Amino acid sequence: xTLTTVTLARPLVLPxxxxxxxxxxxxxEALRARSGVAxxxxxxxxxxxxxxxxxxxxxxxxxxxxxAGLRITQRYDHPVFxxxxxxxxxxxxxFEHALARLTGVHYAIVNFAAARLRLEYxxxxxxxxAIVGLARSLGYALRPPQALGTLACSVDGMxxxxxxxxxxxxxxxxxxxxxxxxxxxLARLSVGYDPRLLAADQIVAQVEQLGFRxxxxxxxxxxxxxxxxxxxxAWPGEFVRSHPKNALTIVCxxxxxxxxxxxxxxxxxxxxxxxxxxxxxxxxxxxxxSGWAVLRATHTLDINxxxxxxxxxxxxxGEYAEGAAxxxxxxxxxxxxGYTMDRARRSIRALMQLxxxxxxxxxxxxxxxxxxxxxxxxxxxADRLAAPSxxxxxxxxxxxxxxxxxxxxxxxxxxxxxxDAQVLAGTxxxxxxxxxxxxxxxxKAAGAELYAGxxxxxxxxxxxxxxxxxDSTLARIIDLVETAQAQKSRTQRLIDxxxxxxxxAVIGLALLVAxxxxxxxxxxxxxxxxxxxxxxxxxCPCALVISTPVSIVSAISAAARAGVLFKGGAxxxxxxxxxxxxxxxxxTLTSGRPLVTDVIVPGEPAPAGAAAISRRAxxxxxxxxxxxxRNLPGxxxxxxxxxxxxxxxxxxxxxxxxxRAIVAAAEAYGLAIPxxxxxRMAGGRGVLALIDGRPAxxxxxxxxxxxxxxxxxxxxxxxxxxxxxxxxxxSYDGAFLGVLAVADQPRRESRATVAAxxxxxxxxxxxxxxxxAPVAAQVGAAVAADEVRAGLLPEQKLVAIGELLGRxxxxxxxxxxxxxxxxxxxxxVGIAMGAxxxxxxxxxxxxALMADDLGKLPxxxxxxxxARRLIIQNIAFALVVKAxxxxxxxxxxxxLWMAVFADTGAxxxxxxxxxxxxxYQPGR
Numbered sequence: 001x002t003l004t005t006v007t008l009a010r011p012l013v014l015p016x017x018x019x020x021x022x023x024x025x026x027x028x029e030a031l032r033a034r035s036g037v038a039x040x041x042x043x044x045x046x047x048x049x050x051x052x053x054x055x056x057x058x059x060x061x062x063x064x065x066x067x068a069g070l071r072i073t074q075r076y077d078h079p080v081f082x083x084x085x086x087x088x089x090x091x092x093x094x095f096e097h098a099l100a101r102l103t104g105v106h107y108a109i110v111n112f113a114a115a116r117l118r119l120e121y122x123x124x125x126x127x128x129x130a131i132v133g134l135a136r137s138l139g140y141a142l143r144p145p146q147a148l149g150t151l152a153c154s155v156d157g158m159x160x161x162x163x164x165x166x167x168x169x170x171x172x173x174x175x176x177x178x179x180x181x182x183x184x185x186l187a188r189l190s191v192g193y194d195p196r197l198l199a200a201d202q203i204v205a206q207v208e209q210l211g212f213r214x215x216x217x218x219x220x221x222x223x224x225x226x227x228x229x230x231x232x233x234a235w236p237g238e239f240v241r242s243h244p245k246n247a248l249t250i251v252c253x254x255x256x257x258x259x260x261x262x263x264x265x266x267x268x269x270x271x272x273x274x275x276x277x278x279x280x281x282x283x284x285x286x287x288x289x290s291g292w293a294v295l296r297a298t299h300t301l302d303i304n305x306x307x308x309x310x311x312x313x314x315x316x317x318g319e320y321a322e323g324a325a326x327x328x329x330x331x332x333x334x335x336x337x338g339y340t341m342d343r344a345r346r347s348i349r350a351l352m353q354l355x356x357x358x359x360x361x362x363x364x365x366x367x368x369x370x371x372x373x374x375x376x377x378x379x380x381x382a383d384r385l386a387a388p389s390x391x392x393x394x395x396x397x398x399x400x401x402x403x404x405x406x407x408x409x410x411x412x413x414x415x416x417x418x419x420d421a422q423v424l425a426g427t428x429x430x431x432x433x434x435x436x437x438x439x440x441x442x443x444k445a446a447g448a449e450l451y452a453g454x455x456x457x458x459x460x461x462x463x464x465x466x467x468x469x470x471d472s473t474l475a476r477i478i479d480l481v482e483t484a485q486a487q488k489s490r491t492q493r494l495i496d497x498x499x500x501x502x503x504x505a506v507i508g509l510a511l512l513v514a515x516x517x518x519x520x521x522x523x524x525x526x527x528x529x530x531x532x533x534x535x536x537x538x539x540c541p542c543a544l545v546i547s548t549p550v551s552i553v554s555a556i557s558a559a560a561r562a563g564v565l566f567k568g569g570a571x572x573x574x575x576x577x578x579x580x581x582x583x584x585x586x587x588t589l590t591s592g593r594p595l596v597t598d599v600i601v602p603g604e605p606a607p608a609g610a611a612a613i614s615r616r617a618x619x620x621x622x623x624x625x626x627x628x629x630r631n632l633p634g635x636x637x638x639x640x641x642x643x644x645x646x647x648x649x650x651x652x653x654x655x656x657x658x659x660r661a662i663v664a665a666a667e668a669y670g671l672a673i674p675x676x677x678x679x680r681m682a683g684g685r686g687v688l689a690l691i692d693g694r695p696a697x698x699x700x701x702x703x704x705x706x707x708x709x710x711x712x713x714x715x716x717x718x719x720x721x722x723x724x725x726x727x728x729x730x731s732y733d734g735a736f737l738g739v740l741a742v743a744d745q746p747r748r749e750s751r752a753t754v755a756a757x758x759x760x761x762x763x764x765x766x767x768x769x770x771x772x773a774p775v776a777a778q779v780g781a782a783v784a785a786d787e788v789r790a791g792l793l794p795e796q797k798l799v800a801i802g803e804l805l806g807r808x809x810x811x812x813x814x815x816x817x818x819x820x821x822x823x824x825x826x827x828x829v830g831i832a833m834g835a836x837x838x839x840x841x842x843x844x845x846x847x848a849l850m851a852d853d854l855g856k857l858p859x860x861x862x863x864x865x866x867a868r869r870l871i872i873q874n875i876a877f878a879l880v881v882k883a884x885x886x887x888x889x890x891x892x893x894x895x896l897w898m899a900v901f902a903d904t905g906a907x908x909x910x911x912x913x914x915x916x917x918x919x920y921q922p923g924r
Contacts (some may be wrong), residue, residue, distance in 0.1 A: 248285070
C-alpha cells in the first residue's frame with residue numbers, strides 16, 4: 001500500500017456549509033468509510049486525506065471528496081428561524097435543550113436577544129414540520145426570517161433606556177409589529193414586522209412622531225456598512241447641523257439672553273416677559289409634541305411631557321424666566337447627552353467600516369460574468385499584479401456583497417482584506433489587530449487564513465473567498481457586539497425595574513405636595529405648586545438608567561478593540577466577580593503543538609530534565625521559549641541524528657501532530673531526511689515503512705511486541721512516560737536505534753497569566769484535562785496551579801466545575817469552546833480561546849478571546865472589574881443627586897432651573913465616567 005496525502009480546502013468540498021463543524025465531521029466519517037481512504041482529518045480550513053494511491057489515484061481523491069460533500073449538503077439542512085413568544089433568557093435555554101433532544105437535530109442555538117434560532121437537522125430523520133410542531137407545543141411560533149419584514153436604522157435623539165423603552169412600547173402597539181429592539185447605547189432600532197399589515201414608511205413615521213429622527217436605514221446587501229460609512233465625526237458644530245431640533249435650542253438660548261439683556265438695560269417688563277415666553281414656546285414646541293405623541297401611543301408620561309408640564313406651570317404662576325430656563329436647560333442637556341453618546345457609539349461603529357466596500361475579483365477576460373475560477377499559474381501573483389493588464393484575467397471591482405464563495409480576489413500591499421479568504425499565492429505580513437487584537441503582524445503564505453478587516457502588509461496576495469460578506473468573521477463580531485448591547489446585566493435589569501417604579505412614585509408625591517399642604521395646612525397654592533413642578537423634573541430617572549449601559553457599551557467596545565468579545569452585559573458583570581478559574585490544558589495552557597523533547601540512544605542515560613530540541617537555539621527566530629526546559633542543545637551526536645533521520649523519514653507523510661513535531665525537529669537541525677516508501681499505519685501503535693528497502697519502525701512498545709527491547713532503552717522509555725511525555729521507540733533493519741520523546745509545551749505566557757490573575761484577586765486556579773496524570777501534573781506545576789484533575793471526560797469536567805462553584809460561588813472555565821462546551825456552559829463565565837473563525841467558539845462561550853493569546857485573559861477580567869466599579873460609582877452618584885434634590889425640594893431650597901441643571905449634569909457626569917473605560921489600560 002502506497003499512502004498519498006491530499007489536502008483540500010473546506011469551501012471546495014463543502015461549498016454551502018464550509019463553516020459548519022458538524023458537516024465537516026459528517027464528511028470525515030463518510031470519507032473514512034470509503035475504500036482506499038486510510039485517514040481523514042480536519043486541519044483548520046482544510047480537509048486532509050491519506051489515500052492508497054493504488055485504490056484512489058491522486059486525481060480521483062478530490063472528486064471523491066466533492067461527491068461526499070454533495071451528499072452531506074443534500075442530507076443536512078441549516079435553517080434559521082425567527083422565534084415569536086420567547087420572553088426570557090431561561091425560556092430560550094429550555095427551548096434550545098428541547099430542540100437538541102429531538103431525533104435528527106444535531107445542534108440548536110437560540111439567540112434570545114435577536115429572537116433567532118439556528119439549527120442543523122438530518123433530513124432523513126426529521127423535518128421542518130416536526131421542528132415547528134415541537135416549538136408550537138412549547139408555546140413558540142417559528143417562521144423563516146424572510147417572512148418578516150425588517151427595518152434596521154439609526155435613530156437620532158434616543159439617548160437613554162427610558163426613551164428606548166418608550167419607543168419600543170409605542171411601536172409594539174402598531175398592528176403587524178412582531179419584534180422591536182431599541183438600543184440607546186448604539187442609537188439603533190430594529191423592527192420585525194408583517195409586511196402584509198405594515199410598511200416600513202409607517203414605522204419611520206411613527207418614530208418621528210415620537211420626537212426622534214430616523215437617520216439612516218441599513219440595506220440588505222451590506223447590513224453593516226451603511227452606519228459606518230455615513231457616520232461622520234461628531235464635532236459640536238457638525239452635530240448641531242445634523243440635528244435640526246438643536247437649532248431651536250440655540251434660538252431659545254438667544255431669546256433668553258435677549259430677555260436678560262432687556263431687563264438689564266431697563267426695558268419695560270412686558271418686553272422681557274414676552275421674550276421669555278417666546279423662548280419657552282420655541283424651545284418647548286418639539287418637546288411638547290413628543291410628549292403628547294408618547295402619551296397617545298403608550299398612555300404613559302415620559303420626560304418630555306413632564307418637562308412640558310413643568311414649563312407650562314411655571315408660566316401659569318408667573319415664573320417666566322424659570323419656565324424658559326427649564327426648557328432651554330432640558331434641550332441643551334439632551335443635545336449634550338446626544339453628543340457625548342455619539343462619541344461612545346463611534347467606538348463601536350468603527351468596527352463597521354473595517355472592511356472595504358468592494359473587492360478586486362479575478363475573472364477570465366473571456367467570461368467576466370461567469371463563475372470565477374482560480375487562474376492557472378497563480379504562483380506568479382507578483383508578476384500579475386505588476387502587470388494587471390495581462391491578457392488572461394481582469395481585476396473587476398465588485399461590491400463585497402456580490403462576491404461569491406470560491407471567487408479569487410487580489411489584495412494589494414497596504415489594502416484591507418475585504419472578505420474572509422484562504423491565501424492561494426503570495427506572502428505578506430498581515431496586521432490582524434482589528435480582528436484578534438494581536439500586536440504583531442502575522443506572516444501569511446499559501447494555505448493561511450485571512451480575516452475581513454485585517455490590513456495587508458508589503459506583499460501582494462491572491463486568495464479564495466471562504467465566507468460571504470454577511471457571514472465573515474468581522475460581520476459575526478459586529479453582530480455579537482451589537483447583540484451584546486441588548487443583553488442587559490443583572491444590575492441594569494434591577495435599575496430598570498427601580499426606574500419603572502420610581503417615576504410614577506415621584507409623580508404621585510408631586511401631586512400630594514401640590515394638594516395636601518394647601519388643603520390641610522393652609523399653605524400657599526403657588527408655593528407648593530412650584531415645589532410640585534420641581535418634583536416632576538426630579539422624577540426623570542435618566543442619569544440613573546444610563547449609568548449602567550454607558551459603562552457596559554464602553555467596556556465592550558474597548559474589549560472588542562483588544563480582541564476580546566463579551567457576549568453581553570451579564571457576561572461582563574459576571575467576569576468582574578470571579579473568585580476561581582479552571583483551565584483546559586491542551587491548546588489553552590499549552591500550545592497544542594507538540595515538540596520533540598528527547599532523543600536517547602543506547603548506552604546514554606535519560607536526561608534529568610527535558611532537552612527540547614525541536615528548535616535550534618542558535619537559529620535566529622526559531623528558539624522556543626515555551627519548552628519544558630531551557631537546556632537547548634547546540635548539536636546532536638551522530639547517533640542521535642540517525643535516530644531523528646529515520647523517525648522523520650517514516651513519519652514524513654503523516655499529518656499527525658506528533659509526526660509533524662518529529663519532522664520539524666529534523667528540519668530544524670538541517671538533517672537530510674531519507675526517502676521512505678510503503679508507509680502504513682499500525683492503528684494506535686505506530687508507523688512502518690521501508691528505507692532503502694529495509695524496514696523502519698517508529699512507535700510504542702505494542703508495535704514491537706515479541707521483540708526483546710534493550711534493557712537500557714526500555715528503562716529510558718519508562719522514565720520518559722513517567723515524566724509525562726509521549727515516548728516512541730525507533731528501529732531500522734531489525735536493530736533498535738534509540739527512543740524519542742514528544743510533549744506538548746506550556747505556553748510562554750501561561751505562568752505569567754496565572755500570576756496576573758492571582759493579583760486580580762482570583763483565589764483558586766485549577767487545571768482540568770483529559771490527558772494522563774503525569775502530563776497534567778507537569779503542566780500544573782509549570783504554571784503554578786492550585787489543583788490539577790487529569791483523565792477527565794467532558795461530563796467529568798462538568799462535575800468538576802459544579803464542585804468548584806459549590807466552593808467558590810463564581811467560577812470561569814477557559815477552553816476551546818467545542819470539546820469543553822458542557823463545562824463552559826456550566827461555569828459562571830465560559831471563555832473560549834482562539835475564537836476567530838470558529839462558529840462554535842463564538843456561540844458557546846460567554847467571552848471569546850479572538851486571538852490564541854492567553855495573555856488577554858487578565859485584561860478581560862481587569863476590564864470587567866473596572867466596569868463593575870464604575871457602574872457602582874455611577875449608580876451611587878445618581879441616587880445621591882436624586883435624594884438630595886428630593887429633600888431640598890421639600891424644604892424649599894431647590895428651584896426648577898437647579899433641578900433641570902442637576903438632572904442634566906448628573907446624566908453627563910455618569911456618561912463621562914462610563915466612557916473612561918474606552919481608554920482602559922491594565923494597572924491603571
